[in-house]
Amino acid sequence: MGYKIVLTMDRTMASDYHGSLFYGFSACFPQGILPDWFFYRAFCPNGKANPDGSLRFANCGTRKVESALLDNGFTKNDIILAHPDYIDELVTEDTKILSISSNDPLGIGPATSTFTKLFGGEGRMAVKLRELLNSPSIKRYKPRIFLGGPGAWQLRVNPDKRKELGINCVVVGDGEITAPDLFKKALNNKDIPKSINGITLDGDRFFKIKGPTITGLIEATRGCARSCKFCVPSLKKIRSTPVSVLKNEVKINLEAGQRGVILHGEDIFLYQSDGLRVNGDAVVNLFKEIYSIPGVKWVSASHASLSSASSSPRTVEKISKTLELGTNLHPTKSFQVGIETGSPKLISTHMKGKAYPFKAEEWPDVVKDGFKIFTDNHIIPCSTIILGLPGETDDDIQKTINLVKALRPYKSVIVPIIFTAMQTTKLENEKSIQKDGLTPLHWELMLASWEHNFYWFPRIYKTYGRENPLILKTVIHTIIKSGKFYILNKIRKKIKNTSS
Numbered sequence: 469m470g471y472k473i474v475l476t477m478d479r480t481m482a483s484d485y486h487g488s489l490f491y492g493f494s495a496c497f498p499q500g501i502l503p504d505w506f507f508y509r510a511f512c513p514n515g516k517a518n519p520d521g522s523l524r525f526a527n528c529g530t531r532k533v534e535s536a537l538l539d540n541g542f543t544k545n546d547i548i549l550a551h552p553d554y555i556d557e558l559v560t561e562d563t564k565i566l567s568i569s570s571n572d573p574l575g576i577g578p579a580t581s582t583f584t585k586l587f588g589g590e591g592r593m594a595v596k597l598r599e600l601l602n603s604p605s606i607k608r609y610k611p612r613i614f615l616g617g618p619g620a621w622q623l624r625v626n627p628d629k630r631k632e633l634g635i636n637c638v639v640v641g642d643g644e645i646t647a648p649d650l651f652k653k654a655l656n657n658k659d660i661p662k663s664i665n666g667i668t669l670d671g672d673r674f675f676k677i678k679g680p681t682i683t684g685l686i687e688a689t690r691g692c693a694r695s696c697k698f699c700v701p702s703l704k705k706i707r708s709t710p711v712s713v714l715k716n717e718v719k720i721n722l723e724a725g726q727r728g729v730i731l732h733g734e735d736i737f738l739y740q741s742d743g744l745r746v747n748g749d750a751v752v753n754l755f756k757e758i759y760s761i762p763g764v765k766w767v768s769a770s771h772a773s774l775s776s777a778s779s780s781p782r783t784v785e786k787i788s789k790t791l792e793l794g795t796n797l798h799p800t801k802s803f804q805v806g807i808e809t810g811s812p813k814l815i816s817t818h819m820k821g822k823a824y825p826f827k828a829e830e831w832p833d834v835v836k837d838g839f840k841i842f843t844d845n846h847i848i849p850c851s852t853i854i855l856g857l858p859g860e861t862d863d864d865i866q867k868t869i870n871l872v873k874a875l876r877p878y879k880s881v882i883v884p885i886i887f888t889a890m891q892t893t894k895l896e897n898e899k900s901i902q903k904d905g906l907t908p909l910h911w912e913l914m915l916a917s918w919e920h921n922f923y924w925f926p927r928i929y930k931t932y933g934r935e936n937p938l939i940l941k942t943v944i945h946t947i948i949k950s951g952k953f954y955i956l957n958k959i960r961k962k963i964k965n966t967s968s
């Protein structure tokens with residue numbers, strides 16, 4: 469008897485990324501720049517499969533949906549979280565539902581769009597999703613296909629593409645409450661909508677993962693109360709997972725062989741905050757409790773905010789000490805942070821909450837202070853800036869260029885991405901910047917950012933990649949050297965062409 473419900477994802481999400489989520493961003497590079505055989509070995513090695521074809525380490529979001537199904541009447545005989553390589557064996561005549569998680573199903577997400585505008589080509593995640601959907605077993609047995617995950621909005625705004633891909637229903641938002649009901653309807657041959665908003669999980673309900681996750685990532689908080697207008701989490705209610713639940717999820721990961729934990733949250737410093745103020749004791753206690761679990765060798769966090777760090781430097785110091793950062797054991801960790809702009813005007817218009825408790829006009833100083841606090845405490849800020857926000861003028865771009873240049877002394881990464889109007893955000897009706905819409909000043913900003921990155925990449929990789937196999941180290945150093953030449957020249961040409 470086969471599985472009624474098969475949960476899976478495209479191949480770019482079925483990897484442990486050599487134990488470093490940072491490599492996962494490489495999936496935003498378009499297909500064709502690097503040959504597949506090389507790309508997947510270097511950045512996105514194939515995730516391990518269990519003997520039954522299930523994926524050993526899966527992304528946390530899909531684990532949460534799996535957990536919600538198991539807590540809502542389905543059994544392990546009904547569902548499997550499948551490795552995409554085994555899809556032809558696991559989708560059978562018994563399979564009625566195929567549920568796919570995707571970060572960027574059409575390759576039009578902000579990071580992918582930026583790179584396709586720079587290099588041309590198609591987003592790798594879109595290519596791999598199409599390949600998955602063309603699997604012979606899916607064509608043959610025709611299960612009803614659901615798609616969720618961070619990129620689901622793309623198929624809602626492009627219904628023709630949804631149809632063309634053969635996807636029956638798109639779930640935008642949280643899946644834990646919505647998926648069990650929806651799947652029960654589908655199994656009873658009832659009508660299902662082509663697109664639905666997932667019901668936001670609130671209150672004290674937590675679906676605890678029942679299997680290990682990629683790089684041991686577990687969800688410490690969900691949502692973000694800073695409410696930036698371009699951002700999807702801005703619409704969610706912030707909630708913190710109790711330490712007791714997290715400890716149990718760490719145990720599941722340790723039993724499966726993980727040795728470290730990434731605490732996920734849009735701003736980890738807002739763990740158990742009652743608003744936008746850092747609850748220093750709760751955050752430090754969280755890191756202490758998790759790091760002291762026997763078997764845990766390291767702990768990191770996915771995202772943090774510069775305003776939290778600037779408003780509570782003592783919290784950053786305490787976390788750094790707790791995690792023994794700056795020692796030979798753990799030289800550095802990296803957190804993702806958002807700069808977005810150097811313009812107080814754009815902060816005030818689109819993301820006032822990002823600066824809180826500081827004022828919008830203080831933003832450039834908040835960013836500089838935040839970078840200093842993080843790097844003094846051995847945390848590398850991996851940041852984003854956004855080009856083409858609605859209402860942006862040359863003066864705003866110039867202010868961002870100045871800020872990027874002022875950040876040069878700090879060991880960090882600055883990734884410029886192009887504004888994309890995403891559905892479910894407050895800017896969903898705005899226009900995303902088009903390929904020929906980038907001005908010479910935008911390209912100057914790209915140049916300042918990538919010059920910063922190529923200055924710091926070799927220095928960061930020296931410690932960050934010190935446990936990588938020698939062959940991978942050699943490959944990465946070669947890519948950094950040739951990438952510096954290739955990318956910077958490409959941007960300089962764009963400046964010349966758009967100026968003439």
Ligand code: SF4
Pocket residue numbers: 692693694695696699700701702734773806819822
């Ligand atoms: S601070 Fe970050 S996660 Fe929060 S709303 Fe703004 S962009 Fe989104």
